[in-house]
Amino acid sequence: MKILIQYPFTPEQIDAFSALAEELGNHQVVHVESDEEAIAQAADAEVLLGWFKPAVCAAAPNLRWIQSFSTGMEKFLFPEIIERDEVKISNVAGLYASQGAEHAWALLLSLTRGIHTSWDNMKQKKWGGGSNIELAGMTLGLIGLGGFGLHMARRAQGYDMTILAIDPMRTAKPDYVAELKPFNRANLHDLLRRADVVMTACPLTEETYHLIGAEELARMKPTAYLINVTRGGIIDEPALINALQNGQIAGAGLDVVEKEPLSPDNPLWEAPNLLLTPHRAGASQHRPRLVFEYFLQNLERYLQGETPIAIVDKRKGY
Structure with a gap:
């Protein structure tokens, strides 16, 4: 299984994702920094963690689960995702x-x-x-x-x-x-x-x-x-x-x-x-750590065959 990460995690945090993926099934973790890189790597990706756009999802026919870094989902629930019943999305409800x-x-x-x-x-x-x-x-x-x-x-x-x-x-x-x-x-x-x-x-x-x-x-x-x-x-x-x-x-x-x-x-x-104020309410000195820990915990659940937390009802929007 390929796990595609498009989020500014540190090298040490990416290593932690890789270690977990290897421990739970010898899965592959790929970290990308741009949409172009994500599209190039998306064809065989089953999991996407972080930021995602329609073009990335369209290039990922094997996609089954997306972990968003956002609580609000209005910018991410585009038709390419809503209409694909096999693709589940988690948000970070309550994290901020x-x-x-x-x-x-x-x-x-x-x-x-x-x-x-x-x-x-x-x-x-x-x-x-x-x-x-x-x-x-x-x-x-x-x-x-x-x-x-x-x-x-x-x-x-x-x-x-x-x-x-x-x-x-x-x-x-x-x-x-x-x-x-x-x-x-x-x-x-x-x-x-x-x-x-x-x-x-x-x-x-x-x-x-x-x-x-x-x-x-x-x-x-x-x-x-x-x-x-x-x-x-x-x-x-x-x-x-x-x-x-x-x-x-x-x-x-x-x-x-x-x-x-x-x-x-x-x-x-x-x-x-x-x-x-300029959309700063969700920011804090703890946010990078909180996002990392949340993503790691939810990825572990998914790799162990459990349902990730905070699955979004794509048609309701939350």
Whole structure:
């Protein structure tokens, strides 16, 4: 069996993959650094770890399993893969949840405590503050209670917030979550109406594309904050800009936008009470090690004839 790796692992990490493959069946590991190399090596590859594009998959008729480095799968579920029932895909669900939740809270706290305003004032040697909003006693509304959502909820518990959540799959409610309801439009609107802070913690799918639009923003409190660190397409950006300009909500923090990188002429740059970061929520000093360990563990499962963890429903998108 050939195992094709297209990801910037270190030589030592590639050696670890090779040692595992040899131990469990004398399999071949090939590490490539470009799409051209991947296509040239793909004909007899059964496993692909890391980055993959349609041309690589099309050149791999024997492909049976792909391990993606991403949690969100919207950029990887192209027809060449969806239509091949024999090809399974795993994502890294939950692997970036801790740092992603930390980033969501960094955005929220910057907005509610005026940290970004104080930073600007400091550069001007100006003694003055911004907002001073206390989170204790407020209500957090979570759209999704998977890996990201659970980590966000645990942090909200530490701030003495009431936690509401909606989720399409989870039915077991943690003790620190006050209310968990199924994901549907009526429950979403109810959550938006009641929450002081709304955080998205769901994947981008056909169902969640522009999930938060003008109608949803109009249902939020004028004192509420919206935080999105998952995927930009979940929020209708023109509707968000309009809501911020008209004071429909108090502010928003985004680590993701629909088209990245954000173009210089995008009106989001000028939107009031908006804090932007450049898609960094999933990054941390531990990420390279975490990805390596996750890939190695899942490859071991596959080579031993077990089902890899985090198999994606290709038609649902998660």
